[in-house]
Amino acid sequence: MSPTSTPNPNAMATSLETKEEPSLEARTARLWKHLQEALDADELENCMRCGFCQPACPTFQETGYEAASPRGRIALMKAVKDGFLVPDEAFRSQLDLCLGCRACEPACPSGVRYGRLLEQAREALAAHAPTPWPIRLARKVVFAGVFPHPRRLQRLGRLLRFYQTSGLQRVVRKSGLLRLLPAHLRDMEAVLPVPSPRGVVETIGTRIPAKGAPVATVGLFRGCVMDVLYTETNVNLARLLSEAGFEVIIPPEQTCCGALHAHTGDTALARQLARRNIAAFRRAGVDFVVLAAGGCGAMLQEYAHLLPDDEGARWMGERVRDASQLLASCGRPLPLGRVEATVTYQDSCHLRNVMGVHREVRQLLSSIPGVTFRELPEADRCCGSAGVYNLTQPEMAGRILERKMGHVARLSPDLVATGNPGCLLQMQLGLHRAGLDGAVRAMHWVDVVAEALDAAPR
Numbered sequence: 001m002s003p004t005s006t007p008n009p010n011a012m013a014t015s016l017e018t019k020e021e022p023s024l025e026a027r028t029a030r031l032w033k034h035l036q037e038a039l040d041a042d043e044l045e046n047c048m049r050c051g052f053c054q055p056a057c058p059t060f061q062e063t064g065y066e067a068a069s070p071r072g073r074i075a076l077m078k079a080v081k082d083g084f085l086v087p088d089e090a091f092r093s094q095l096d097l098c099l100g101c102r103a104c105e106p107a108c109p110s111g112v113r114y115g116r117l118l119e120q121a122r123e124a125l126a127a128h129a130p131t132p133w134p135i136r137l138a139r140k141v142v143f144a145g146v147f148p149h150p151r152r153l154q155r156l157g158r159l160l161r162f163y164q165t166s167g168l169q170r171v172v173r174k175s176g177l178l179r180l181l182p183a184h185l186r187d188m189e190a191v192l193p194v195p196s197p198r199g200v201v202e203t204i205g206t207r208i209p210a211k212g213a214p215v216a217t218v219g220l221f222r223g224c225v226m227d228v229l230y231t232e233t234n235v236n237l238a239r240l241l242s243e244a245g246f247e248v249i250i251p252p253e254q255t256c257c258g259a260l261h262a263h264t265g266d267t268a269l270a271r272q273l274a275r276r277n278i279a280a281f282r283r284a285g286v287d288f289v290v291l292a293a294g295g296c297g298a299m300l301q302e303y304a305h306l307l308p309d310d311e312g313a314r315w316m317g318e319r320v321r322d323a324s325q326l327l328a329s330c331g332r333p334l335p336l337g338r339v340e341a342t343v344t345y346q347d348s349c350h351l352r353n354v355m356g357v358h359r360e361v362r363q364l365l366s367s368i369p370g371v372t373f374r375e376l377p378e379a380d381r382c383c384g385s386a387g388v389y390n391l392t393q394p395e396m397a398g399r400i401l402e403r404k405m406g407h408v409a410r411l412s413p414d415l416v417a418t419g420n421p422g423c424l425l426q427m428q429l430g431l432h433r434a435g436l437d438g439a440v441r442a443m444h445w446v447d448v449v450a451e452a453l454d455a456a457p458r
Helices: 009-015 024-038 041-046 058-063 070-081 089-097 114-128 133-144 150-165 168-175 183-191 200-204 225-229 231-243 259-263 267-284 294-301 311-319 323-329 349-353 359-366 394-411 421-433 445-455
Strands: 216-220 246-249 288-291 320-322 341-346 371-373 415-418 441-444
Touching (some): 024 114, 041 070, 041 114, 058 394, 114 259, 150 168, 150 225, 183 394, 183 421, 225 231, 231 246, 294 311, 294 320, 311 320, 320 323, 323 359, 341 394, 359 371, 359 445, 394 421, 415 445, 441 445
Parallel strands (some): 216 246, 216 288, 288 320, 341 371, 341 415, 415 441
């Protein structure tokens, strides 16, 4: 990556506009112009180059490269904004290498909102930079064609379930066909949970009354992948909330939160999904919007950033709560039985770094009779899941996960709890790779607490 000696990007874009098939030079010029218009100059200037973000950044810790740190990436973005740097492939590769975990934000004394700069840059890259066809196909078919449509996602889940339970999976594994896949996809195939044939609404309905006098009415956000792969967790969450005194409403019109779309540059679709969710929960007239998926919660809480002139987005953001916040401090105490286990906890990055929630889950787990809670070293450091990062950047994700599993092996717990479906799948993957999946369980904290609820004498 080198300082530019090319003409002004505006002039480049204008002179090359007449070509039917834009050349690489033309696409770069348009990308450059888009970045200059999109990147927030004030936010870029807020960075004092102090370096406090570097110890918090997993990619900097793994590589030691300045460009792989938040400070370094901000410097690259500012150089592009100021016209000193062409946004070439090396520029893009450093932004792609970023997990988007946002651990740099609570570490920053200037309060730089790095996540917003990253989304601004990625939106421009998605619009203009060349993208490999598998990623383009995935965005069109999966991100746009499946995730926003719960019924399509459930049909896909049923196909996966048929593959796993009909004997087809065993035949495919014995045939050696899986060797055609990259190693990280083979590992993922081995740990995917069996999807539920029905989502949470089809399982328990749209309204679950509170046990006793209602404390408040909450709207449960079911998520997209979570409602297919971890339906039981959503069912358990509704049970816990009801037991704690909350009336639970599950608006059936809700859809994907839009986090994966916003983080990969498809801001337009993310806004569409946000508007649908806002309308669904406002119609439900709930006091809180509650969920147990840190990535989704951070996205819902930041709808006002996505839709700055939308009063409904502010309404939504003010009401979003992680379930642990309500269960730990607002609801009635849960009647929990004994669970004899040594438990540790891996933070969800967005739950901790964006929503600021980390004590509550630990408090709930520690309150279970029989549980010995032990803090996981570097629990606040990303596990490498980061949406689809473990699929698009498998090498770096693998290095980060291997470090995480080293801590787990030394701690030797009975189970590792976490607070996000992507993190849970990543921890299951890590335990499988480390040969620990027979000795250590990975569970959502909701399921751990539900297990304790079931163990209580009746």
